[in-house]
Amino acid sequence: MTSIKGVIVDMIAASYETSVAAIEWTLSELMRHPKVMESLRQEIDKVVGTNRMVEESDLPKLTYLDMVVKETLRLHPLAPLLVPRESVEDIVIDGYYIPKKTRVFINTWAIGRDPTIWSDNVEDFFPERFDGSDIDFRGHDFQFLPFGSGRRACPGMQLGLMTIRLVVAQLVHCFNWRLPDWILPGDLDMTEKFGLAVRRTKHLVASPTYHLVDST
């Protein structure tokens, strides 16, 4: 019974914190980049119209949304060092000797900001970099591991992705968002706070006005 409770608590902790943080990072990047916000809004308006809300079945058609979420998780991986691994045998990788039983951390935060992989605009929020690329979330592309890789990769990836995409799409589609008057988009504080999931140090504050014609 205790272990069942433990598994349930693990699942709740691993799902809630990460999904909430990912949604907040995505909206923060959209607030900092009004043109990207506008392009995303146009895509959703075109696919869904303005007289109903986005539904789960619309998500596969929202390709720009997919790029926006990828770009957010490239810059803001929720578990930047993944779950620690231990090497099972002595090995040499790229000239580095790693003895058996070494604790290994994979720094996905640094990989996501490596200019030799992502080119010189690595610090820019530029979803179009994923246009036409076959890099996906499943951990086969080692330059992009927001859900980890291999046997210990995130088992909640599909649920997590669906939650982020649906909530972000609905928030962008239903509302126009405005930062407080004294904050310019480029000045939005993006400082990170390390924890179970890496979150914003300060919560995003933005005010909505209704966008849809009719939500019934």
Ligand code: HEM
């Ligand atoms: C945006 C949402 C999420 C992100 C970014 C995320 C990310 C991650 C990452 C990076 C890992 C470590 C993988 C590795 O080291 O290879 C992980 C592990 C895990 N995640 Fe998620 N996750 C998310 C949502 C969820 C959801 C919705 C659930 C459950 C319903 C979940 C359950 C777990 C569990 C149980 C582990 C540990 C797996 C193990 O150690 O074998 N996650 N997640």
